[in-house]
Amino acid sequence: MPLxxxxxxxxxxxxxxxxxxxxxQAEWESLCDGCGRxxxxxxxxxxxxxxxxxxxxxxxxxxxxxHECRCTHYxxxxxxxxxxxxxxxxxxxEINWLPPSCAYRRLDEGRDLLWWHPLVSGDxxxxxxxxxxxxxxxxxxxxAGPLDHHIxxxxxxxxxxxxxxxxxxxxx
Ligand code: SF4
Ligand code: SF4
Numbered sequence: 001m002p003l004x005x006x007x008x009x010x011x012x013x014x015x016x017x018x019x020x021x022x023x024x025q026a027e028w029e030s031l032c033d034g035c036g037r038x039x040x041x042x043x044x045x046x047x048x049x050x051x052x053x054x055x056x057x058x059x060x061x062x063x064x065x066x067h068e069c070r071c072t073h074y075x076x077x078x079x080x081x082x083x084x085x086x087x088x089x090x091x092x093x094e095i096n097w098l099p100p101s102c103a104y105r106r107l108d109e110g111r112d113l114l115w116w117h118p119l120v121s122g123d124x125x126x127x128x129x130x131x132x133x134x135x136x137x138x139x140x141x142x143x144a145g146p147l148d149h150h151i152x153x154x155x156x157x158x159x160x161x162x163x164x165x166x167x168x169x170x171x172x
């Protein structure tokens with residue numbers, strides 16, 4: 001009897017098949033890559049436009065663990081930091097300060113997740129090894145002093161670091 005090979009199709013991951021507003025809470029939360037960039041303080045300078053000029057700083061919210069790049073009080077964070085924004089699909093439309101690497105922003109703009117995202121790599125460390133997270137680059141707001149001494153541009157950029165074991169570059 002001849003062997004019949006049946007191609008096993010790998011199902012597409014949820015972030016490719018569901019809209020952001022169709023995702024379960026667990027799926028939504030898993031989109032966060034743990035970079036910590038959104039937890040850096042920002043400054044907005046008046047420049048004559050409605051939105052002003054957004055400047056990132058390397059000064060992290062006092063609740064951010066600077067090594068793990070995760071909120072130390074995530075569930076109760078708004079009790080401690082009342083202006084911490086809860087991301088929702090609707091809120092994404094109003095927010096202009098998410099970094100270009102952010103999974104929520106990327107998917108909302110119709111882009112895919114990049115190789116270092118833990119959902120793609122299967123490894124929560126790749127967001128750090130790829131130079132995407134704030135690990136080693138952020139300072140705590142209690143130590144920092146004036147925010148305008150800490151303006152940096154790297155949170156607004158995507159590192160072009162290659163995958164460690166392939167010649168493939170991240171694509172945008
Ligand atoms: S910038 Fe986006 S992906 Fe990174 S920690 Fe914030 S919400 Fe998560
Ligand atoms: S309260 Fe937590 S989630 Fe909010 S900005 Fe601070 S560290 Fe980030």
